[in-house]
Amino acid sequence: MQTSLHSIALLLALPLLSSCSLLGLRKQVEALEAQGGVTIEVTNMPDGTRPTYALAWRMENGLRKDSAGFQKVRPDGIASFNLNLDSTYRVGAFTDENDNHHYDAGEPLDFVKDVQPLSLSDPKARVKIWKLTLHRNHDLAPGTVIEMPVENKALGGVTQVALGDVASLDEPRFAPEVGGSGLWRPLDFLSTNTLGLYFTEPYDPSRIPVVFVYGIGGSPQDWRYFIDHFDRKRYQLWFYHYPSGMRLDRVSSVLATGLRALRQRHHFPVCYVVAHSMGGLVSRTAITEAVKDEGVNFIPKFVSISTPWGGHQAAESGIRHLKKPVPSWLDVRPGSDFLLNIYATPLPKGTVHHLIYGSIEGGPFYLKGDNDGVVTVVSETDLRVKEGTTSFRHLLHEHTEILQKQETLEWVMALLKK
Template sequence: MTFTLGTKEAASMQGLKIIVTVTMIMLVTGCANFRHLAKEVDMLDNIYVEYRVIIESQHETESFVFIQLQEPSANTIDGYEVVIGNQPITVTGDSMSQYLFTFNDANNDLRFQVGEAFSVIALPEEADKPLQLQLSNTQGNYPQALVDRPLINLLNVKFSPAKIGEMATLAAPQFDRESANLGMWKPVTHLKQGNSGVFFLDDFDKSKIPVLFIHGMNGAARDFEPIIAKVDRQKYQIWVMNYPSGLPLELLANGLNSLIKIIDYRYDVKTLHLVAHSMGGLVTQGYLDLCRNQLGCDDIASFTSISSPFGGVESAQSGLDYAPVVMPAWRDLAPNSEFIAKLFTDRFTGHEDDFSRPPHQLIFGYRVSGIINKKSSDGVISLDSQLRDRAQQQADRIYGLNEDHVSILANDNLAKALHEFWQTSEQAHKANTQ
């Protein structure tokens, strides 16, 4: 079985759940996909490196920007991330970057100004120990070329950076099934081609509440077309996240965290609804765990997950055990993975915490079709995984629909549940933020 969570291919299978074996993987996907995946995994290892960062600062709720540089005097940057709070932070960097420039973005404009506390350190060859940063505004060795310049204009990366706020329609090629498949088997190529980011389906309107849709594995923004057609566009504006689903979920959660922080700054968003299908729910929950730890979820009014495998996917473990090449996402999707174990908890202390937790509507499907299925499921994801105890305990509303993994997105009652939950959440969000 290819891991087609959240795709239209699942509908064509008419609900038949096929157990993953090496033979079936090779028959369905072909050897070429694994050859491509092997090259992509090598490229991924050569491009990305993760650093654990601890900021020695009293600015517990301030904004911090992390910038990767080739040299402190460079006129361009390799990439940047934005976080809120001085808790331990994971920064994903370019493996070729030599320096990390960090500053406290006191006025939230995504530009460095003289007087803002900062730090410049050389990055170690091995990222096994946390980087201890001490910010100061009394130093004079800040990167001169970065002073008061928009960071987005300084990016010089090996692949196309994630798009933020680019206008698109659901008919756009980056939302095609071919692009979705590319994102699963050739995720780095997907990034290089500029298919990833948060795209706007409507002109930005400050008077309308944004709804961000996040697809699942081997999915694309177009999967949400049936829901989007039923959204009240007089009140809401539609945003979609498109991403290569073969990447590690931890990396995707960090990327979503950074994207939303940048959007907050650029568009001054005060209220945002998140709607995620299948694996997208895991990416979104991973993001929410991160931003709660950073005290940065104030703008999130609600989170709705649809058919999400919060308990993991058993077939992902089979992929780890038997596939000739392991897709990075499978490691996080496996039921016993560290990523699954940490969902719904503080990312660093490991404790469950309701602080700054946006209301969560957990929607699950339970239509089983075919004679092969042995467990209760929606034809792809087991009920046991969709209804993981910890997910239920933290959910504000749990709602089941007699639909399979794909048909659920076209259910009229789903659209109704979304609008009702948004309305209730907006009222609570407004009361909490005044």
């Protein structure tokens, strides 16, 4: 629960960090800038008795040169890759009916040509899902066998993605230290953890989904008190797991795409979003994108808690001290393009925003004015956002402690019931 506070403290102590730590961060950011994402959704898969595989490959002089990201396609048809931006790829999937890890003529197959990965660091890049439909007729002679191109690990690899997976908060991948690694090592998070939207129990069409989104350096376990005590008769509880060091437009777009995909899968009429700290920035942008792209407002209620709507000066400090800062700091600094876009873009018509902010007595000396130990009240209640809210409430709690209090929980549930 203290991860966000520790992240800010580290940020403020940047001049004291070891050169080794800074070098590791720089390498992460440089590698992130060199890679892009590709996600596919495969339909018309056989009944699941045989595996369907996906991979990306390059061509040279009409021949298959090398490949990356060989993976088993999820039962929901999703597969995702991290690939170098300096190449274009063919991306495909096939069902391996004879289990030989090669493609044999007549097996279900589909692929797309000339795929350019979407930059992982460009805030203007929006998530796209390539649609593949497996079919058997590809004009290959009977008996033709196509071996998989040789794997080239330098091209990139697999992005682990979850979409509606049922999971427990107790799993190691949701631990606070793992969430912290998503801040300082966002690229490693994409390959070693699992980005996406999780369910705490199987989907139930009779209950309203509530999506929880943590903040910078946070983890799903930040929401343990809420999830353990929330009204389960009325609501089903989901959470978003993401690397908080990535540019916020990118993780917002992933959240928006995931919410739309789950709605199209389960046909729920509405869902609500509850977010903490920087998660409020991620969520607001995601709600706007998801509703616009879906063409109907299926997210009518949004609650933010302790969100730095005016930005954070510590992010500005980090940017000044580092040639390659954590990418999300570029968006959290006061006056960033990301924040200016939030101010200029109202929430969708019909979406209400309830704002909760906190403060404590005797906050740290480096935060001027009233604060919650991490974020100033001035930022939490920035008028450019506050004026557009339906309600706002002040609670006397510290930045992360606020999520462990019955008072906060009861107020959030009361807001969602209105």
